[in-house]
Amino acid sequence: MVNLEKLGKSTVYFKSSEKMSELEDNSIDVIITSPPYNRGKVYSDDSGGIYNDKKSKSEYYQLLTNVWTECFRVLKPEGTFFLNIGDSANDQGLSEEVVNLTSNVGFFRIQTIIWVKSLLGKGHYTPSGGNRRLNNVWESIFLLVKNKKKYRLYPKAIGIPYADRSNIGRYSEENLRDPGNVWLIPYLQTTGSTIKKGHEAPFPIELPYKCIQLTNAETVLDPFAGTGSTLAAANSLGKVSFGYEKYPRKNIIRNTVLNAQPRLTPTILLPHLELTASILTKLCQKLDYDFLKESCTFKFTKKEQVELEILKETLKELDLNLPILNRYFSDCSNLEKFEDRKLDDFF
Numbered sequence: 001m002v003n004l005e006k007l008g009k010s011t012v013y014f015k016s017s018e019k020m021s022e023l024e025d026n027s028i029d030v031i032i033t034s035p036p037y038n039r040g041k042v043y044s045d046d047s048g049g050i051y052n053d054k055k056s057k058s059e060y061y062q063l064l065t066n067v068w069t070e071c072f073r074v075l076k077p078e079g080t081f082f083l084n085i086g087d088s089a090n091d092q093g094l095s096e097e098v099v100n101l102t103s104n105v106g107f108f109r110i111q112t113i114i115w116v117k118s119l120l121g122k123g124h125y126t127p128s129g130g131n132r133r134l135n136n137v138w139e140s141i142f143l144l145v146k147n148k149k150k151y152r153l154y155p156k157a158i159g160i161p162y163a164d165r166s167n168i169g170r171y172s173e174e175n176l177r178d179p180g181n182v183w184l185i186p187y188l189q190t191t192g193s194t195i196k197k198g199h200e201a202p203f204p205i206e207l208p209y210k211c212i213q214l215t216n217a218e219t220v221l222d223p224f225a226g227t228g229s230t231l232a233a234a235n236s237l238g239k240v241s242f243g244y245e246k247y248p249r250k251n252i253i254r255n256t257v258l259n260a261q262p263r264l265t266p267t268i269l270l271p272h273l274e275l276t277a278s279i280l281t282k283l284c285q286k287l288d289y290d291f292l293k294e295s296c297t298f299k300f301t302k303k304e305q306v307e308l309e310i311l312k313e314t315l316k317e318l319d320l321n322l323p324i325l326n327r328y329f330s331d332c333s334n335l336e337k338f339e340d341r342k343l344d345d346f347f
């Protein structure tokens with residue numbers, strides 16, 4: 001009997017994904033996974049067994065080739081495959097070798113998305129550079145397909161606002177545009193704590209969450225499910241998902257799949273941050289000035305009103321709260337009516 005568990009709309013099979021006979025041919029919309037890295041990373045399962053992922057190169061290639069072959073079989077012709085793997089500072093080139101194995105079984109390589117795990121000190125990464133290299137703070141997400149003509153992406157489903165709103169209308173009617181192929185998703189978990197929990201390399205839920213949104217997929221598969229991050233993302237989007245994990249920590253998987261929610265911040269643009277800082281400064285000066293004058297009157301030009309709207313959205317994305325702005329916008333369905341407001345109204 002197959003060892004499995006159903007968690008919401010997810011089914012996790014506790015076995016090797018080298019044979020995914022539970023899944024029918026051409027049945028999956030999107031595959032999102034991060035394979036074992038074959039770098040001596042240590043995993044452990046519920047029975048206390050320790051699994052070291054270091055195999056000989058030929059065994060490792062054979063394992064991945066078997067799994068990629070099964071992935072090709074179960075993916076729909078219009079489906080997509082996001083393969084996440086990073087190089088370490090001291091071991092460059094593995095990611096290319098792993099993605100090349102997917103070409104051998106029939107996948108086409110469309111694009112590489114760069115997942116930035118840490119930027120300017122925000123986000124965790126494993127220090128491995130020493131004094132000969134800089135640390136690696138990004139990983140690849142290879143976008144692969146079975147049929148180059150049949151797949152579709154929906155970039156605006158993960159769209160970001162225009163930094164320069166004068167572009168609205170020129171390229172699009174809505175304030176959303178393609179976010180590009182560099183995704184900043186700060187890596188929050190530290191290696192030490194996740195090893196103790198049994199898995200060293202979970203990716204953030206926001207990563208599979210974006211991939212599912214980008215493809216508008218209904219059925220999701222992760223053949224190396226680990227802690228269940230992909231299934232958690234699928235569950236939180238109400239999609240059907242399947243995972244395979246040979247060395248499971250079932251409680252961790254249960255908890256992740258059923259409870260973990262994506263933190264959808266920050267998706268912020270750096271230009272917006274700069275703009276925000278300058279708007280905030282100007283706004284504060286203005287308030288101070290009004291206070292000093294005791295005129296108690298807000299006067300915002302149309303341009304300032306638009307800037308305030310950007311500021312509000314930016315602060316929302318950063319999970320910051322500026323009560324005065326919330327008040328302004330909640331009262332103010334038609335901005336034009338509110339060009340002149342009494343300062344007292346906002347506190």
Ligand SMILES: C[S@@+](CC[C@H](N)C(=O)[O-])C[C@H]1O[C@@H](n2cnc3c(N)ncnc32)[C@H](O)[C@@H]1O
Pocket residue numbers: 015016017018033034035036037043063199201202203204223224225226227228229230244245246247248
């Ligand atoms: C890099 S981790 C995946 C982490 C996962 N993305 C997450 O967010 O938790 C790779 C996983 O593959 C599992 N694994 C290794 N060999 C396997 C096999 N043959 N079949 C299924 N899972 C396997 C390991 O136990 C490990 O949990």
